[in-house]
Amino acid sequence: MKSLSIKDIAVKANVSITTVSFIINGKAKEKSISEAVIEKVEKIIAESGYKPNQIARSLRTGNSNIIGLIIEDISNSFFSRIARLIEDKAYKRGYKIIYSSTENSVDKAKELINMFKSRKVDAYIISPIKGIEEDVKMLLEDGNPVIFFDRNLPDINTSYVGADHLNASYQSIQSFIDQGKKNIALVTTDINVEQIVERYDGYKKALEDNGIKYDENLVLKIHFNQEESETISQIKQLFEQKNIDAVLFATNYLAISGLKVLKQINKKIGDDFAVIAYDDHEAFELHTPGISTVQQPLEEIAENVIKIILKQLSSKTKLENQQVIIPAKLIIRD
Amino acid sequence: MKSLSIKDIAVKANVSITTVSFIINGKAKEKSISEAVIEKVEKIIAESGYKPNQIARSLRTGNSNIIGLIIEDISNSFFSRIARLIEDKAYKRGYKIIYSSTENSVDKAKELINMFKSRKVDAYIISPIKGIEEDVKMLLEDGNPVIFFDRNLPDINTSYVGADHLNASYQSIQSFIDQGKKNIALVTTDINVEQIVERYDGYKKALEDNGIKYDENLVLKIHFNQEESETISQIKQLFEQKNIDAVLFATNYLAISGLKVLKQINKKIGDDFAVIAYDDHEAFELHTPGISTVQQPLEEIAENVIKIILKQLSSKTKLENQQVIIPAKLIIRD
DNA sequence: TTGGATTAGTAAAACGTTTTACTTTATTGC
DNA sequence: GCAATAAAGTAAAACGTTTTACTAATCCAA
Numbered sequence: 103m104k105s106l107s108i109k110d111i112a113v114k115a116n117v118s119i120t121t122v123s124f125i126i127n128g129k130a131k132e133k134s135i136s137e138a139v140i141e142k143v144e145k146i147i148a149e150s151g152y153k154p155n156q157i158a159r160s161l162r163t164g165n166s167n168i169i170g171l172i173i174e175d176i177s178n179s180f181f182s183r184i185a186r187l188i189e190d191k192a193y194k195r196g197y198k199i200i201y202s203s204t205e206n207s208v209d210k211a212k213e214l215i216n217m218f219k220s221r222k223v224d225a226y227i228i229s230p231i232k233g234i235e236e237d238v239k240m241l242l243e244d245g246n247p248v249i250f251f252d253r254n255l256p257d258i259n260t261s262y263v264g265a266d267h268l269n270a271s272y273q274s275i276q277s278f279i280d281q282g283k284k285n286i287a288l289v290t291t292d293i294n295v296e297q298i299v300e301r302y303d304g305y306k307k308a309l310e311d312n313g314i315k316y317d318e319n320l321v322l323k324i325h326f327n328q329e330e331s332e333t334i335s336q337i338k339q340l341f342e343q344k345n346i347d348a349v350l351f352a353t354n355y356l357a358i359s360g361l362k363v364l365k366q367i368n369k370k371i372g373d374d375f376a377v378i379a380y381d382d383h384e385a386f387e388l389h390t391p392g393i394s395t396v397q398q399p400l401e402e403i404a405e406n407v408i409k410i411i412l413k414q415l416s417s418k419t420k421l422e423n424q425q426v427i428i429p430a431k432l433i434i435r436d
Numbered sequence: 437m438k439s440l441s442i443k444d445i446a447v448k449a450n451v452s453i454t455t456v457s458f459i460i461n462g463k464a465k466e467k468s469i470s471e472a473v474i475e476k477v478e479k480i481i482a483e484s485g486y487k488p489n490q491i492a493r494s495l496r497t498g499n500s501n502i503i504g505l506i507i508e509d510i511s512n513s514f515f516s517r518i519a520r521l522i523e524d525k526a527y528k529r530g531y532k533i534i535y536s537s538t539e540n541s542v543d544k545a546k547e548l549i550n551m552f553k554s555r556k557v558d559a560y561i562i563s564p565i566k567g568i569e570e571d572v573k574m575l576l577e578d579g580n581p582v583i584f585f586d587r588n589l590p591d592i593n594t595s596y597v598g599a600d601h602l603n604a605s606y607q608s609i610q611s612f613i614d615q616g617k618k619n620i621a622l623v624t625t626d627i628n629v630e631q632i633v634e635r636y637d638g639y640k641k642a643l644e645d646n647g648i649k650y651d652e653n654l655v656l657k658i659h660f661n662q663e664e665s666e667t668i669s670q671i672k673q674l675f676e677q678k679n680i681d682a683v684l685f686a687t688n689y690l691a692i693s694g695l696k697v698l699k700q701i702n703k704k705i706g707d708d709f710a711v712i713a714y715d716d717h718e719a720f721e722l723h724t725p726g727i728s729t730v731q732q733p734l735e736e737i738a739e740n741v742i743k744i745i746l747k748q749l750s751s752k753t754k755l756e757n758q759q760v761i762i763p764a765k766l767i768i769r770d
Numbered sequence: 771t772t773g774g775a776t777t778a779g780t781a782a783a784a785c786g787t788t789t790t791a792c793t794t795t796a797t798t799g800c
Numbered sequence: 801g802c803a804a805t806a807a808a809g810t811a812a813a814a815c816g817t818t819t820t821a822c823t824a825a826t827c828c829a830a
Contacts, residue, residue: 105553105578107786118810123788134807153554157500158786160491161815168534175520182516186509189537198551200502200534203523217532219439220487244439361722385719388695441816452780457818468777492816495785 106152114150115143122147126154160222169411170218171201172211172228180354180381180398181229184251187404188227195412197224206293206326208233215241225411230255232294247414251407253297261414263406263426267297270396270430271304274350274378277394277432279312283348283376287320289337289360290352301352301380320344330359337363347375354381354395361389382433392435399428440486448484449477456481460488494556503745504552505535506545506562514688514715514732515563518585521738522561529746531558540627540660542567549575559745564589566628581748585741587631595748597740597760601631604730604764605638608684608712611728611766613646617682617710621654623671623694624686635686635714654678664693671697681709688715688729695723716767726769733762 108126112119117139124133125143146152160166169192173181189199200223204211208231215237218226225247230238235257241248242260250262278286288305291298302321309316322340324333337360340346351357357379364371371377371391379386379395386393406426414421442460446453451473458467459477480486494500503526507515523533534557538545542565549571552560559581564572569591575582576594584596612620622639625632636655643650656674658667671694674680685691691713698705705711705725713720713729720727740760748755 109786119787120789120810120812121808124809127788134809136808139808153550155495155556155786156551156554157491157494157556158815159788161489161495161785161817162787162789164815166491176510176523177513177517177520179511179513179516182513182519183511186511186537189510189535193536198534198536198555200532201523202527202532203520216487220490221532222489222491358718358722365722365724383719384692384717385722388692388699388719388723390699390724443816453817454780454782454819455778458779461818468779470778473778489816492785493818495787495815496817496819498785 105155106150108152108154111143111146111150111152114146115139117143164222165224166222167196168198168200168221168223169225169227170214170221170223171199172214172218172226172230173201173203174206174229174231175203176201177203178355179383180252180400183400184404184407187401188408191404191408192412197412197415204231206231212237219246225249225415227251227407227411229253230258230295245420247411249407249411249414251403253295256296259423261410261424261426263403263410263424264297264428265398265403265430266427267300267430268304268307270432271301271350271352271380272308273304273432274380274394274396275305275308276312277434278348278350278376278378279308279314281348281376284314285317285320285344285346285348286314287322287340287344287346287349288352289322289324289340289349289356291326291356292323293326298352301350305350320346324356333359334363334366338367341367341369349375349377351377351379354379354383354386357393357395358383358385361385361393378432387435394432394434394436397431397433399430402428439489440484442486442488445477445480445484445486449473449480451477498556499558500556501530502532502534502555502557503559503561504548504555504557505533506548506552506560506564507535507537508540508563508565509537510535511537512689513717514586514734517734518738518741521735522742525738525742526746531746531749538565540565546571553580559583559749561585561741561745563587564592564629579754581745583741583745583748585737587629590630593757595744595758595760597737597744597758598631598762599732599737599764600761601634601764602638602641604766605635605684605686605714606642607638607766608714608730609639609642610646611768612682612684612710612712613642613648615682615710618648619654619678619680619682620648621656621674621678621680621683622686623656623658623674623683623690625660625690626657627660632686635684639684654680658690667693668697668700672701675701675703683711685711685713688713688717688720691727691729692717692719695719695727712766721769728766728768728770731765731767733764736762 108119108122112122121135122143124130124135125140130140176182185201192199202214211231211234226241227249229252230250235255238248238258248260250260252264254262275286290302306316341363351360377393379393382395382397386395410424442453442456446456455469456477458464458469459474464474510516519535526533536548545565545568560575561583563586564584569589572582572592582594586598588596609620624636640650656670675697685694711727713727716729716731720729744758
């Protein structure tokens with residue numbers, strides 16, 4: 103069964119295609135179509151269940167009403183929760199989301215940008231990685247709305263929404279020091295993105311400001327794409343071989359691995375060993391004792407992202423770029 | 437800067453649009469285009485960075501190379517992990533995923549189906565809810581490939597992939613009974629989908645087969661869309677007011693709420709109180725003691741879904757519907 | 771040398787919309 | 801009673817592809 107076209111409706115109503123189009127698009131009044139005709143056509147549309155072909159519409163208008171979302175990995179709860187919030191808000195304004203995960207591969211990210219481009223998405227929401235600068239620049243030159251979130255690329259001049267990672271990390275370390283900790287480790291990843299680097303910088307700066315010597319042996323950089331078993335054995339080594347009384351995990355999945363290690367080697371979190379995880383996770387609240395975390399303001403990030411992008415979409419002219427840095431919150435649990 | 441069209445390439449190469457099209461689509465040989473022309477055109481395409489407009493392509497061919505994914509909630513880890521796996525496998529075959537969350541609303545689900553329809557997605561992967569039977573039937577009548585996963589709708593005759601919920605639930609209860617438990621509670625939701633109903637049926641049947649009387653006071657049905665605080669207080673009531681020595685949670689997020697209650701009221705899981713959660717979660721492995729769970733075979737579900745749908749997409753004729761029921765695995769932890 | 775087959779390529783229709791520029795009829799102001 | 805204006809509507813081009821049906825030239829066999 104072929105689906106109906108505007109032509110079928112026009113024939114049924116015995117009017118022109120143009121007239122039907124005007125009515126569908128709410129321009130009937132302004133184009134002076136009579137009330138009688140409007141009613142007749144609307145009735146036929148309702149009865150027949152006709153829905154305009156969005157593809158044809160997109161081809162003609164150049165808009166797709168689709169927003170492309172490029173993230174690292176939809177199965178990571180940080181991204182899936184952001185995605186959900188963004189989807190929600192976009193949906194209410196008539197926009198759909200098409201997403202893809204880059205898995206931190208530059209090639210895949212570039213490919214995705216190209217694919218979105220050829221699909222003529224109306225806007226790009228990207229959690230970027232280094233290496234796609236040129237591609238993003240081209241998007242911007244072509245006049246596409248692009249917004250970064252979570253991570254930023256310093257060379258690119260576009261809007262950005264993210265948490266204040268440096269400060270959050272600094273405060274975490276400061277809270278360790280306030281508890282009298284001296285040997286503070288950092289478990290982070292080796293991916294070279296601003297948001298991760300900032301967490302590292304915050305760590306370093308807090309130590310410095312408190313007159314504690316930075317010791318690179320206490321910083322463990324985990325390779326991004328490796329198996330969890332490998333990660334676990336590396337963390338185990340750190341915990342067993344160094345004299346550590348506190349550790350900051352730069353991502354929640356690293357913290358999860360770390361907690362598994364603690365369980366394995368039967369080391370308890372308590373007065374002589376403190377833990378903070380960056381990015382909250384349900385497991386942390388439930389854990390005994392509760393794991394302190396840096397909570398990223400998901401809702402606010404999503405809200406700002408979509409607000410900025412929708413504003414840009416509804417504006418004829420290019421708006422000023424916005425940089426929104428939202429404070430993260432240190433939640434102390436025990 | 438306007439993006440390039442096939443026409444621009446044709447002009448530059450001094451050949452017809454048709455010729456360029458044939459070359460792009462790998463039909464050059466079969467349409468007897470000379471090697472020299474092929475090379476010339478390919479060079480120009482590569483140099484100019486031309487990418488065919490997928491929208492125009494879709495309009496003409498009727499295919500979008502997009503698969504629509506309709507789920508309950510992308511931020512739920514079960515769905516986001518499935519989504520990731522599906523995305524991955526689809527991507528390798530040149531298909532993109534466009535997803536939306538229904539939030540368990542029939543209206544939203546219907547709307548989504550319509551939206552996907554008007555976007556001419558090539559196939560539908562749906563975790564369905566009751567109430568959309570008619571809409572799905574129409575899709576099927578129009579010849580669209582549709583596959584259900586996780587949940588099934590008994591009235592609809594289409595392919596389905598899911599776990600064996602009844603059996604998994606039965607076995608969980610059986611394992612409680614084998615441990616000598618007598619007062620076994622079930623915390624489930626009130627959404628009326630097959631997958632949830634089956635878990636309930638398995639609970640009931642296991643009790644019956646073991647000669648234990650079913651007591652409806654031990655079954656708590658949580659309203660789907662309510663606040664977590666409300667859920668927690670209901671579970672608390674159940675735990676405090678009934679004499680219970682084991683509980684099966686029908687979803688992982690209910691189990692999380694339940695564990696929070698246990699922490700609050702300081703009730704320990706151990707010899708006199710056992711817990712099993714349906715659907716695994718990272719928090720469960722980390723928990724002390726570890727929480728036993730029913731693990732759904734995510735990978736296998738995703739693999740079967742995409743295999744069936746891709747097979748259907750590459751076939752000219754309508755293939756036989758397939759029902760794939762995959763056993764779930766009871767993981768006992770302590 | 772003729773005429774069927776092959777080679778190399780192209781013109782134009784079609785996909786389903788939106789939108790511009792136009793026509794026809796009715797109404798108004800003077 | 802006539803020009804100007806408004807009301808009601810439409811024809812056709814355009815968006816960027818794919819694909820069908822076609823042409824023109826060359827080749828080969830009998």
